[in-house]
Amino acid sequence: MLYDGGAMGKRILVVDDEEDILHFLELVLGDKGYEVTTAANGHEALARAQADGPDLILLDIMMPHMDGWEVLKLLRVDEATANLPVAMLSARTEAQDRVQGLQEGAVDYICKPFALRDLLGKIDSIFEAAGATGRTD
């Protein structure tokens, strides 16, 4: 399949406080051939991002203690993580959130509940775009 080829060796960090969603994404993305790491809160997400330097971060917004917006800001100020592509993944579907996501430098904004095909397609095109601009490792 189209995205299987591109998936090999790509590492995705999934950040969500909902364990079921975290496990589901780990399963699905893992099946697609991505290397998946997970974080259940903002602090863990920052630590993982710095340690692993993933190719893409899927970031939930509504999390206790530190929400996705704050995580995104902190990722951007740290030189090591400033250029990591981040896609917001949120049950907040309002236009203003989507606009904010793009303004804060997210590469995409995926609304929950998503159709599996849409999610995989979006991840695929993020990597394609990153490949086209030479941001691969």
Next chain:
Amino acid sequence: MILRPRSLRARAALSAALGVAVILLAHGLYARPSGDPRDLALLAVLCLGVAVALAAVHARYVSLPLRRLADGAQALAEGRLDRELEAGELEEVRAVVERVNQMAARLRENIRKLEESNRQLGAVNRRLTELDQTKSDLLANVSHELRTPLTAIKGYADYMLERKLGAITPSQERGLQVVQRNLERLSRTIDDLLDFSHLEANRVAITPRPFSLDLLVDQVRQTLRSLAEGKRIEVSTELHPELPQVVADREKLAQVLENLVVNAIKFTPDGGAVAISARPDGNGQVEVSVSDTGIGIPASQLGRVFDRFHQADASSRRRFSGVGLGLTIVKGILDAHGAELRVESVPGKGSCFRFWLKTAAQEASGTGADPGVDAL
């Protein structure tokens, strides 16, 4: 002056008495038959002098309180109700001043009462606004809370249907398809709730652009095909062959058409018909209508169909599912477009919802509203 009469009547009497006295006095003095015309002239001058003196005194005593009264009335007219008018000496004027003061006191009391009830209304209004905001926030939060578990449910159902969690039997597949279909319905309801909370908060942002209606109508028909087929309802379309492009927010308009068609299907018995039509209205706009052969709406309810949570009667809520937000959302979106929405209905025969959209040509000629505004 020793004598200080307290009323105009007394003063007039005193003046008259004084006048008579002066004339009598003069007459006594000049009663001798002298025949000297100078004496007569002197008498006349004396009488005139007395009259002028009396008039001057009267004028002072009458005009001063009247002027003060006029000043006081002026102050009242300008809304300065805080000071009492001075009564003065003159009885008649004092009576007027007292009435004016009573009137001012009553006005002050009425104003105080009005201010008090204004304050109360303001407090009630603030409380209602707060409650309304709370309700909108609650709806937004509830829809977020509902979407999160839906994500996991939908995700696994999709994944199982793709055979990614192992082989499934045909009946398991049918079961999962039912799950999937109902998840779609639940998602739509949640979207409706959130849209509604936006309508409530007056935050419907539209981005009008020119586009062709025919593709959109097709898209809506496709989306709702299984819903219509489930009730053996034929959804027909009748589009004018030379339909100009309309200027509207395409996504929002899709929602309008979907809600109207879902509504038409919902209230039309099995085997009925729903028609979507669009044609130029002759005034530079496009008239779009969605009609059905459904149960119709009683005349008494026609005015209320766009009210939130409204269905013609409480029992219909059990027969016809849905929270009753569809038409409210339709109205809200069309309002944001400045588009008129009308409904006609014959109970037992069917209903027809009609709205008018601006066209690209109309926008270009500058007769339409400014596109690209966030409205409502």
